[in-house]
Amino acid sequence: MSPPAAGALELFDADFLRRLENLKLVSKQLLPGAFKGEHRSRKRGSGIEFADYRPYVEGDSLRFVDWPAYLKFDKLLVRLFEEEGDLPVYLFLDSSGSMTAHVTSATDRTELAATKADYARRIVAAFAYIGLTNLDRVSITAYADGMRDCLDTIRGPGQIIRALRFLEGLEFSGESDIGAALVKFFERPRRRGLVVVVSDFYDASADDGLRRLFQRRHDVLLVAIRDPSDSPPDIAGRVELIDSESGRSSLVMLDPALVSAYREELEETDRQLQSLCKRRNWSFLEASTQVAFDELILEVFKQGRLLR
Amino acid sequence: MTFTQFPTASALGLLAATGLAIVLIYLLKPPPQRVVVPSTLLWEKLAAKPRPRDRWRTLLSLLISLMIALGLAAVLAGADIMGDNRLRxxxxxxxxxxxxxxxxxxxxxxxxxxxxxxxxxxxxxxxxxxxxxxxxxxxxxxxxxxxxxxxxxxxxxxxxxxxxxxxxxxxxxxxxxxxxxxxxxxxxxxxxxxxxxxxxxPVENVGISRFETRARVAGSRSLFLEVHNGGEQPSTSRLQIEDTRGTTLVDRDLDLRAGERWTAVLDLDQSRAAVEPGSALRGTVLTPDDGYRQDDRAWARAPVVSDIALGFAGPDDSAVKRVLEADPGVSVTSQIETAPRLVLEGVAPESPPLVPTLLIAPPNAPWLPSRAETKSAARFSELRLVPIASTASSSPLAADHEDTRVIEGAEIEEVLVFEDDALDPLLVSDDDTVLAGWVAASPGSELEAPVLVLTFDPSTSNLPLADSFPLLISALVRQLDRVVVEESRGPGLHEVDTSLDVTTDGARRTLMQDQEGQSVRAIPGSPGHDFFELQAGLYESSGGAESSADSMTITPRGPVTLRRGAELQVQRLELAGSTGPGLSWIAYLVAALIATELWLRSRGLTE
Known part of the structure; x- marks a missing residue:
């Protein structure tokens, strides 16, 4: 497949798209696919990979009878092969206001290029691109204040431009609420698949929402976007902190001890997410915007055994 | 002073100042910096967790606040924290x-x-x-x-x-x-x-700050009067001056602004009722709600000018004689043998006179030197031998007196007359002493009495006879024997220099004075007060005799600037504050604590 024309895209250049083309998206679990994609499926079928034996029953094709086994065990056994199927990929992108916030004074509220938002969109775009090129079924959901927008079930490399344009047109504002978004999204019957959540996880409803994914036995990848804006302000004294999502303010007395405590709390939050993923056999990735995007996709994802 | 003694107004003022300080502290509290963060979720989590340092910070803030409150209370109440002195x-x-x-x-x-x-x-x-x-x-x-x-x-x-x-x-x-x-x-x-x-x-006070009489040479007797409103409010006072006969010389109302000095010179000879020499004068200033009565009354005595008796010898139609006879302070006699003073025109005794004598255009005499040294105002540093005019010379008071005779070795007190110079300024100095004339004696001769020599015949000179000449003669005559001007003051009256300014800490302050010779000005400072005392040029009255003190003591905080007056002895009066030695540093401690609290707040170390 040839990459899309670079001029139509702003999030990726053509060279980057070509490099992604060679990557394969793999889930840790083998998931059944409704279409014949390039993933192994537990559904036994007409593939070429041997999977198991079962006793011959009337009607089975004699092509799959293992004759050497018959000679050895005096039983007719039929060879089963793993059928290759498509993989549902559900991409969830946090489009709340915190994804665009920067540490700045109230008198200078310049939002510098929405770093976390761009970074997250590129990650989602990469997942979508890889999924589509592997003939997987891809859904992209932007959530804030519930489910904001959704590009539901696209398949095939020809949908890449559509996915990228969807991502480019997203607005980042409001409060993050992954729980409400997941409830809304999975109201319809959905096949089990790979769920990727890209967010900074400043979300009080995150635990409840993620529990639903576990109950539905999805394979989950949590990508926590971290940015310098998440660090505490580099000032001291009485500081009125204004929440970029809700506009609420909190008056704190910033001192070195509180700053240190905040850093620990932030790390603890990431540790808890990581621990949650480990318990549920999920994957977790902390993606810092300070790491070059190319490096993240091509190296960090490999280190995390997400791509091969 | 304890809190119970604190004046209500001052206590209210201090409370108001304290309240103002608190409001200022609140207003000066730095506003919190506003910062937009991605989310306050974690901050709120942290706020919900108790931190050990919060307790310490709260305790520190409470401690400092308590210390400030205690300090303010100590300042207000004037608490003596130096210990219990009841056992001492x-x-x-x-x-x-x-x-x-x-x-x-x-x-x-x-x-x-x-x-x-x-x-x-x-x-x-x-x-x-x-x-x-x-x-x-x-x-x-x-x-x-x-x-x-x-x-x-x-x-x-x-x-x-x-x-x-x-x-x-x-x-x-x-x-x-x-x-x-x-x-x-x-x-x-x-x-x-x-x-x-x-x-x-502090009190509202209007008082008489100057009340003195003087008699000028060949002049009238005057009463110098000054009334000073030393308070901080304008006042309306009634001024009365009367003599011992009950005659009212002045009776009027005075409207004085705060700090205003009203001065007047009353001519005692021209007043409605001429004041008898030696009679007492009483000045009274009556002001409603006056806080200091001691300076509301002042006493003085009208000057007594004694006549000058002198004997005259000279031409019958002498202009000098006419001038002397017209002088009300002079009695002229022709009995020169018994006269206490002599004026001799055109004649001179064979030997030095035994009484003070004025010689006018004298002839040669053995005891008279021939030349006199003089200074010229035009040539100030030049000592010159000026010839004494020959008898009845027609010296026109030429610039150099070249054609006049000279008395050598004469002791010059002052230049007599200069050409082109006005006469009057030379006759009377600032301190009323006559400058003209000198004591003349030739070497080896001893004078029994002062002798003044006028080296020319004034009647033939170019002196304006109707104007300056009488003044010159009158002054010279009085120079023979200083005019006795009797001045007296009643009990309790002292002269005070009224033109004393004190500069303290760059601020000009005028002293408040009273008739006791004390110039008093309390300058409220922080904390407590600084005080000044002035004892200047006092005439201390004791049993009718007068004595003069020429020392002045002033106790300012800073340097002293005098516009006029006697020399000053500057001292510092150490009053440690209203309520003892603890007050000053309590106030400073409070200020330091407030500053510390503000700093800690700005650093976020207290709440």
């Missing part, structure tokens, strides 16, 4: 100087007695009481009741000198508790170990 033997020194009589409803002396009563009431040991005028003396009482009873014997003395009592040296310090109760007006040499209780209260 008290020595109370009560200032009974005239200024202690000041006060509207309650005088400073009343406040001093109240303060003394409180100190005495709490004493557990014998009490010693002393005053500063020595009229009460130094007395020791075994019981508080006896001491309280004796307090009423201490009253203000208007005419007694004020000084710190001479206490035995071993009374200073040790187990004795020395307390000085004063308004701080008089500079007392208070020992460092003493506790000073300040009973100073």
């Amino acid at each position: 033997r008290p020595i109370l020194v009560i200032d009974d100087a005239p200024s202690m009589a000041a006060g509207a409803n309650q005088t400073r002396m009343d406040a001093a007695r109240d303060a003394a009563r409180q100190l005495i009431a709490g004493a557990l040991t014998p009490i010693t009481i002393a005053d500063t005028s020595s009229s009460f003396g130094i007395r020791t009482f075994s019981t508080p009741a006896a001491a309280l009873e004796a307090l009423d014997e201490i009253i203000v003395h208007a005419n007694r000198p004020t000084a710190f009592p001479k206490l035995p040296a071993d009374w200073i310090g040790g187990d004795r508790h020395l307390v000085v109760i004063t308004d701080g007006v008089h500079a007392l040499e208070i020992p460092d170990t003493a506790r000073v209780v300040d009973v100073y209260e």
Whole structure:
């Protein structure tokens, strides 16, 4: 497949798209696919990979009878092969206001290029691109204040431009609420698949929402976007902190001890997410915007055994 | 001074100032910086967790606030935090100087007695009481009741000198508790170990700050009068001046602004009723609600100018003689043998005269030198030998007197006359002494009496006879024997230099003066007060005799600037504050604590 024309895209250049083309998206679990994609499926079928034996029953094709086994065990056994199927990929992108916030004074509220938002969109775009090129079924959901927008079930490399344009047109504002978004999204019957959540996880409803994914036995990848804006302000004294999502303010007395405590709390939050993923056999990735995007996709994802 | 003694207005003022300080602290509290963060979720989580440092910070803030409050309370209440002095033997020194009589409803002396009563009431040991005028003396009482009873014997003395009592040296310090109760007006040499209780209260005061008579040479008698409103409010006063006969010379109302000085010169010879020489004059300024009565009255005595008796010898148609006969202060006689002074025109005795003599255009005489040295104002540094004019010469007062005879070795007191110079300024100096004339005597001769020589015949000179010539002759005559101008002042009246300014800390302040010779100005400072005292050019009246003190003592905080007046002896009066040695540093401590609190708040170390 040839990459899309670079001029139509702003999030990726053509060279980057070509490099992604060679990557394969793999889930840790083998998931059944409704279409014949390039993933192994537990559904036994007409593939070429041997999977198991079962006793011959009337009607089975004699092509799959293992004759050497018959000679050895005096039983007719039929060879089963793993059928290759498509993989549902559900991409969830946090489009709340915190994804665009920067540490700045109230008198200078310049939002510098929405770093976390761009970074997250590129990650989602990469997942979508890889999924589509592997003939997987891809859904992209932007959530804030519930489910904001959704590009539901696209398949095939020809949908890449559509996915990228969807991502480019997203607005980042409001409060993050992954729980409400997941409830809304999975109201319809959905096949089990790979769920990727890209967010900074400043979300009080995150635990409840993620529990639903576990109950539905999805394979989950949590990508926590971290940015310098998440660090505490580099000032001291009485500081009125204004929440970029809700506009609420909190008056704190910033001192070195509180700053240190905040850093620990932030790390603890990431540790808890990581621990949650480990318990549920999920994957977790902390993606810092300070790491070059190319490096993240091509190296960090490999280190995390997400791509091969 | 304790809190209960604190004047209501001052206490309210301090409370208002404290409230203002609190409001200022609140307003000066730096506003929090506003910062947009991605989410306050974690911050709120942190806020919900108790931190050990929060408790420490709250305690620190509470501690500092308590210290500030205690400090303010100490300042307001004047708490003596130096310890309990009740077990130490008290020595109370009560200032009974005239200024202690000041006060509207309650005088400073009343406040001093109240303060003394409180100190005495709490004493557990014998009490010693002393005053500063020595009229009460130094007395020791075994019981508080006896001491309280004796307090009423201490009253203000208007005419007694004020000084710190001479206490035995071993009374200073040790187990004795020395307390000085004063308004701080008089500079007392208070020992460092003493506790000073300040009973100073500012009062509205209009008083006579100058009331003196003078007689000028060949002039009239004058009364110099100054009324000063030393208060802070405008006033309307009634001024009356009358003599001993009951004749009213002045009776008028005076409207004075705060701090205004009203001055007038009253011609005693031209007034409605001529004042008899030697009669007493009384000035009275009556002002409603005046806080200091001591300076509302002043006394002076009309000057007595005695006549000058002299004998004259010279031409019958002498212009000099006519001038002398026209001088009201001169009686002329032709009996030159018995006259106490002589004026000789065109003649000279064979030997030096035995009485003061004025020689006008004298002939040669053996005892007279031939030339005199003189200074020229035009050639100031040049000493020249000026020839004494020959008898009846027609010297036109030429510039160099080249054609006149010279008396050698004459002692010149001053230049007589210069061409092109105005005459009047040379005759009378600023201090009313005559400059013209000199004492002349040839070498080897001894004069029995002063001799003045006028080296030319004035009648033939170019002096304006109708104007300057009489003045010259009159002045020279009076120079023979200084005119006695008798001036006297009644009891309690002193002369005070009224043009004294004091510059302290860059701010010009004018002293308030009173008729007791004390120039008083209390300048409220922070904390407590600074006090000034002026004793300048005082004529201390004692038994009718007059004496003059030429020293002046002033006790400012900073340098002194005098516009006019006598030399000053500058001292610093150390009054440690209204309520004892603790007050100053308490106030500074409060200020330091407030600053610390503000700094800690700005650093986020307190809440």
